[in-house]
Amino acid sequence: MNLNQQPHMASPYAPPQPGYQMYPQPGYGAPHPTQQYAPYNGHTSLYQQGAPPAGQGRAPPVSGAPPVSASDSYSQYAQGNVQNGPPSVPSQPQRPPVSQSYAPATVHPGTQPTYHQPYEAPTTSVQQITGHMAGMHIGGPAPNLPPSSMSMTPGPPPSMYGAPPTSQPSFPGAPTPPQSAFAGVTPAAPPVSQQSFPTGAPMSQPHYSSVPTSSSQPSMGGPVLQQPPFGAVPPASAQSQFPGMQGPPFANQSMSAPPASQPNHTGAGMPPGPPIGGVQGPPPQPGLQGFHPQQNGAFGQMRPPQSGYAAPYPGQQNFGIQPPPPAAAPPAQKRLDPDSIPSPIQVIEDDKANKGSEPFITGVRGQVPPLVTTTFQVKDQGNASPRFIRCTAYNMPCTSDMAKQSQVPLAAIIKPLATLPPDEGPLHLVDHGEGGPIRCNRCKAYMCPYMQFIEGGRRFQCSFCSCVTDVPPHYFQHLDHTGRRVDCYERPELHLGSYEFLATVDYCKNNKLPQPPAFIFLIDVSYNAVKSGLVAVVCEELKTLLDHLPRESVDEESRIRVGFVTYNKVLHFYNVKSSLAQPQMMVVSDVSEMFVPLLDGFLVSVGESRVVINSLLDQIPEIFADTRETETVFGPVVQAGLEALKAADCAGKLFIFHSSLPIAEAPGKLKNREDKKLVGTDKEKSLFQPQVSFYGNLAKECVAQGCCVDIFLFPNQFVDVTTLSVVACSTGGSVYKYSHFQAQTDRDRFLNDLRRDVQKPMGFDAVMRVRTSTGIRATDFFGSFYMSNTTDVELAGLDSDKTVTVEFRHDDKLSEDTGAFMQCAVLYTSCSGQRRLRVHNLSVSCCTQLADLYRNCETDAVISYFAKHAYRTVLSSPTKNVRDVLVNQCAQILACYRKNCASPSSAGQLILPECMKLLPVYLNCVLKSDVLQPSAELSLDDRAYLRQLVSCMDVAESHVFFYPRLLPLQKLDVEGDALPVAMRDSEERLSRAGLYLLENGLNLFLWVGSAIPQDLLHNVFGTASFSQIDPNMTSLPVLDNPFSKRIREIIESIRAQRSRYMKLMVVKQDDRLEILFKRFLVEDKNSSGGASYVDFLCHMHKEIRQLLS
């Protein structure tokens, strides 16, 4: 596992220890430390990465790497603290009190973990000494849990009890307090467990080895074991917390810490613990509470992946819990208690609690960033922000064998132009002069913090390919005694993860500096479009929207030029030159070979041609008001835009507002081919393939010109999204679809999307290249782009919402020492026509132990990758196969973990890695998604639409898309501005007296329970009875009461978070719309055959067992 790292750890840790001890240890007493040690080993590794370096900058090995300049002092401090787990200490005290109350509530678990952490920290040092704790793996923890009854939640209390104790025990020091609490509830059991633990704990390492077997056997405790191995606690978060806050923070810390630890280890089995409890206040469940706590603990652990090590304990707890369930589950196949299985909500909330409050500092290699659901600040200290790049694994296997064995996908989800919050941006723009950016001679990697300067600064060695390159004279700088350039902190490219270069003419097409890009609006004016009100809406909106085109902050007005085209079966171009009194329309009816009829006056600056443009936009709806033309073309429309850009010799973007299947005689003519009978058959894949190759070829031309295509569809029937969207998907464009568009109801949604789409920052005519350390290679790419070779991702347009997912494969070995680097360089033309290079660098660790891999995974990213991969595979395989492959890969991942990283335990026990304990639930969501398992009423267009949407979603979007966010509103805190804690997506959890908001990034539902209280009804809807609620409303009435206000605020804030505007749908319980709504309750069974979470987990378990046997 982390053995390698240990050495490092040792040194750094040593110093801190004292400090640490001081804090928490004393309070807790000796025993704890010992216990902690064991776990620490694992932890330590984590620590090293984060904290150690900083703290002991001097230490040769570590110091070099993490270039945390500013925060050095800080971090050091922090580190010390963190490691020690001081935070935990304080927290402990607090907690206990709380915990007691909690304990019942389930909270306990959470607290317990905290304790551990602190302990652990100190221990670490010791451990190292001890050495191998390693060994640990294992075993340690496992033992405890025996009690585990987890699965049984429902089952006999006793067993449950048993379980809880186990967990408690794990918490050595802390335990006591909690236990006491427990004691109250379930006196007998807890104590016991504790006792057992203490013993176990101290000796942990030794114990484990010895104990493991025994312990595990009894407890089944598989779970427990897991934790120890993982070790490392997330240092970063802990550190920061420490310094800043002592009092109150502690509480948090404690919370956070523990969770962190959990994550590492745990994969929780199917513990029956109450998920939420841990995090929040004590859920009032008396009887169970006792039990739950433990479970919670288990879950809680899961939350904080960072603290990893601390986790050992928690992990154990988990284990304890887990074991039981598995045992129970397999044989009996009884129904699991949904509360006992890993809860996404729990994990999300834990992560928020643990990592949300402090900045994520990117200086350390291989840190797993906070979850996408957590709000956090990023400090760029040498690695790209997770807002730009998220990886599926932050500790990559060194060899392809390992990678193959684990089956964990190695991928990075890159959002090159992501918008940063104001306090993090914007990126620095670096100008290296006429010679252009400094690059490695061989692999052409750009200058970055990983480049190693040698020979007194005269040359540098590339960290990607090891080639040595001379430093150009104008770039020369002396090195300081540590070998760093003296100007290191003055140059963004030497100390930041993300920055931009000003590109020279060599980086431009035809060696000519680019023109400012252009936006061309192409509006369908056929009968349907006019009748639905679309034409009027678009024209009206454009009048104001044109004032908000993207611009550089230095420019007074946007330099983007605009052009207008309307079309039905023929195209109408408009000359809007400023010198004209009236716009001129030019009709091109020869659509078989499209061309642009005018040059001068088609693309104009908004400022100059304002009057003419307004006049045009006023007249368009009138001109076509009486049109009777129903046929449309599409191919020529794109061609027209493309030709216009060609003629103007610039890149740009087309906004096409289109209403119907293009059946008019023209290139790209389509026919209606929707055939529901094919769904579910082997021929289904043909539905996802374009019906003509025309658009693919056209897209190629578009890309060559830098012509990005955004398509807004307003179909009343089949339009063949699959085929039409090819152009958008290959050019970095977006597709928006508004079925049965009606101006009154869909106006807001469309206009908000349009506004955002027009205004969002974007680059044009972009090329993206991902370079990696020798050893791995970017092999596969997902997203909206075109590739003419195997390395260059060509994007005619790249906006701030687009992601490109890159999959890596080994082509050699990676080194654990140096880790793996990746550099993503995007060459693009800015909205002002400046050619720039944006560079994102990321370093991840490498491991030779599978456990390290499993401890540093990002499940959300993995799922995002799986979904994209699967959605692409449906083009070539039947959906059923795709689903099977997914299930299989997932099973292999988990089985590999079980086999290699978990302590031996009964095969009947389901053991999940802490980092991936949500893999099954999320995967199930992917499997049930509309693309892979459509419901009967879903149209082919809808599926195609979703399919292409997902391909360029970032992790946050894909996460909420697959696991929608369900917010209970009935007990809203109208004063604060925090959102209510989300709930699991299951119907069982909806209360008839409740009011819930559900969103998945595309849809927004407000579910109203039939027994909703009068006052709530009145406050929100302004009506007196449930039956008076208008199910067709798309916005809530504006009522002057805090509740109504707050709900509307929440809705607005949720909309603001997503890249697409969500139309509000009000769903009344038992109303017919509810069927639709229920499809989003993804933990439940659905009508089209999707399994419930519990069922799927059992199925997964079965698969794993099969693999293991």
Place this chain on the structure above:
Amino acid sequence: MAMFQEFIQQNEDRDGVRFSWNLWPSSRLEATRLVVPVSCLFTPLKECPDLPPVQYEPVLCGRPNCRAVLNPLCQVDFRAKIWACNFCFQRNPFPPTYAGISEVNQPAELMPQFSTIEYIIQRGPPTPLIFLYVVDICLEEEDLQALKESLQMSLSLLPPNALVGLITFGRMVQVHELSCEGISKSYVFRGTKDLSAKQIQEMLGLMKPAPAGQPGRPPAAQEMQPTCRFLQPVHKVDMNLTDLLGELQRDPWPVSQGKRPLRSTGIALSIAVGLLEGTFPNTGARVMLFTGGPPTQGPGMVVGDELKTPIRSWHDIQKDNARHLKKATKYYEALANRAAANGHCIDIYACALDQTGLLEMKCCSNLTGGHIVMGDSFNTSLFKQTFQRVFSKDYNNEFRMAFGATLEVKTSRELKVSGAIGPCVSLNSKGPCVSENEMGVGGTSQWKVCSLNPSTTLAMYFEVVNQGGKKKKSVTLCWADVQSQMQHIESSFDQEASAVLMARLAVFRAESEEGPDVLRWLDRQLIRLCQKFGQFNKDDPASFRLSESLSLYPQFMFHLRRSPFLQVFNNSPDESSYYRHHFMRQDLTQSLIMIQPILYSYSFYGPPEPVLLDSSSILPDRILLMDTFFQLVIYHGETIAQWRKAGYQEMPEYENFKQLLQAPLDDAQEILQTRFPMPRYVDTEHGGSQARFLLSKVNPSQTHNNLYAWGQESGAPILTDDVSLQVFMDHLKKLAVSSAA
């Protein structure tokens, strides 16, 4: 002889007809020996002030394949109210409306002085004329501006109810819709893709929408006459169109160094023709093409856009080096035929310093009766005034233009029609009077003349088949509203008419044959004629004499041989085409001027006098005024020029000199006022570079070769190797009297 002169004059004045022979041979054999065929020049719309139009329809012969028109030569039985057709001898009763006729009460068409009569046919509502402007926008700014102004001005000259349309072209072709308010709308076509008429109409939205219209909407939803969109009455759109023309910009597409602008003339014309074809077939319509350069792309291209490739010259054509020539010619011919079939005519106004492809495009005008005007720039008075003159009106305040004429020739059995040469196309109407021996456009007794004006003149050629008594001929013009009829008696040779008729034949041949072949043919004809009618002793050239009625003929031939109609040297293919175009349609007088320019001399020694077109007429103290039809040259002799330079004309005491200088200017002005197209006006002097216009025309009686052989007296030597008239005549005599021939 004087009698014949009068007779000829009378025929021409009354009927617009000049025959080569006013007495016809009685047998076929004799006819062929005449050398000059029996033929005539016919000016259908010759302005006749004393010809009151008749407001009813002509009476036709009842025989289905005859349908001849009642004319003064018919035998009429006033009592029986029957007339006998003098072509087929069918006896026809008069229609009831003629019940009142008697010897003293004859309808106009029976009066001998009305051998030509004009019927005004009142059938259906009059269709408005159509003017479709096809405008090149690849012009220099200055040219375009001038053209725009001319076009705007022309709107006020059009009849208010005329329909007007606008097509502009450059790299693209734009068909402007004139009906819409507010936003101006145009249909755009790429200039490289040839489209069928059907496609064009479809793309312009001129096709009636398929019956499967919108359900729910009554189809009666007033089908807007689709044609209205592009062709609108002038009075409705003149403001609109004036603005539109005012806003016309030069073609915005960049023309890089070393390239010609891309000009889609071919497609523009094709669209114009297609548009009219689809909307107003068989209606009088003028497509007016204004172009400032050669078509450089698409079908009909004449030259590529690389400036380094020059446009074809005669040299290239002779070497078969003109890549695009055949294809383009074929393309334009097809267009011209389509336009002609629909009765539309195409004018070409080509103004550029270089060639514009008239050679290829000429058929568009030649076949449809359209004008060709060639100038250096649209910003010259030559173009401006000529263009204005297109819309000139006659004394009745009617436009001097007519459309859609069908010319039918009926002959009595002794004659057959061989063909016609002029701005017409064959209607392929076979009949008993059609000769198998084709001359010009033959094989038919009906031709279509899409557009004609008062001076449009066609040459008709006949074949004498048999001997017979009276030969009569009646020419009927339908549709356009003119019907003329004429009759004549034996007459003798008309050398002027014959010269022109022979010249037309020669030029017609020159279009398809090599230049030298044509000249040889012409020479042979001349020699044969001289042999036939000259008086001489065998092998004694000195004894050769020609009668008075033939005396000028060889001289005409001499100048014809030197004329730009048969000589291409020093002329571009476009110029040749232009000259020939006009030669083939002008009336006799103008044609003669073209063959042998007129030279007037002004001096202090007497009133202005016509002088020989000879280098001996070029004297230092004379001012010469030469009219070649295409050019009007004022040449100041050496002395005069010096005086003028010295400014004597400014001095009061030399008022007479001033008057002398003014006299030719005034005369020239008079010619300029009336001629269409306006000639190029050249004011030059001895030694001036432009004097070449004069020097190239005069008979080089004095050259550097024989200068000293002649008296010191006179003239200016011409530096040329061309033979002079004297030499020519000597040879002619020699050959004519040669017994070997």
